[in-house]
Amino acid sequence: MIAVAGLGHWGPNLARNFSELGVLTALCDSDDETRGKFAARYPSVAITGSFDELLAIDGVDAVVIATPVPTHYALAKQALEAGKHVLVEKPPAMRGAEIDELVAAAFERDLVLMAGHLLLYHPGVRKLKELIDAGELGEVLCVYGNRQNLGIVRTHENALWSLGVHDLSVILYLLDEEPDECVAHGRDFLTKGVEDVVFCYLRFPSGKIAHMHLSWLDPHKMRKITVVGREKMVVFDDMELERKVTVYEKSPWKRTDSYGEWQTRSGDIAIPKIPTDEPLKLECQEFMRLVAGEGDRAKVAEDGARVVRALDRLTESLCER
């Protein structure tokens, strides 16, 4: 049975989904008023203000952590050491060394350690992965993410941590490689020490490259991932309602009869139908599947870890400049 810790903005969505799946057994929040609200909403669920107490509740074998980011590592470590499976909101830790420690703790005890990278359960992102893995795009050359808007201006967390974690998780999922080069440039125009605009460059051992434009100082509202293959190109646009994914039959090719000069080809443009399933529900179901012993626990933990390691390296690069 599942316990959810942290009932601020995001935790209630997790609690609702696990309740609908019939496995919610306990809740935890350090704030009295929040606890009062949730005790009324879930009268048959145990509720506590102490994470230690939550771990000791009978029947709790998995814990979902939706507390503020700086608390993730310590709470996830405590839960794993108490023998609980863990779903921890993104990012699951702030440093590469911390996430490596959590992965080792989960591996030693054969426990699930899953990061709450919501976009990986978006049917549109799943479609991109399916197209890439089926070889539809030909060799993938580069991927880039745009996550821009005017606002919400954050003053504690920079654009890399606030926005970049989403696109980074998708890029690493699509390419299924750990980057060997991570470079970030950015500027803190509005709040000293908090970068509002960040440009990131990643290069992978296969030679593929990726880029992320992250900003809350922009005239465009964009949530887009573009994948460029040798034969086709595909765009996932989360701002679109009906054309979340567009596949372009566009590519360069070399003419054999004209001294090998490059020509371009523009063929059909296809819009595959994307299911409207709630990504969070799919994420919660995937966690339940892993807890039940299905799927590859070690790969899931490692996939979450490489996002933190890349974030850590991008942060170091950002700080150097």
Ligand SMILES: NC(=O)c1ccc[n+]([C@@H]2O[C@H](COP(=O)([O-])OP(=O)(O)OC[C@H]3O[C@@H](n4cnc5c(N)ncnc54)[C@H](O)[C@@H]3O)[C@@H](O)[C@H]2O)c1
């Ligand atoms: N996947 C997504 O799309 C998505 C969206 C929003 C937020 N998030 C993530 O969810 C997490 C929470 O974000 P939020 O916006 O809900 O934050 P929030 O500050 O609104 O809520 C955090 C809650 O945790 C409680 N809390 C703090 N320390 C605690 C502890 N030690 N034990 C028990 N309760 C504790 C606080 O009282 C508060 O109610 C963050 O990691 C954030 O990155 C994910």
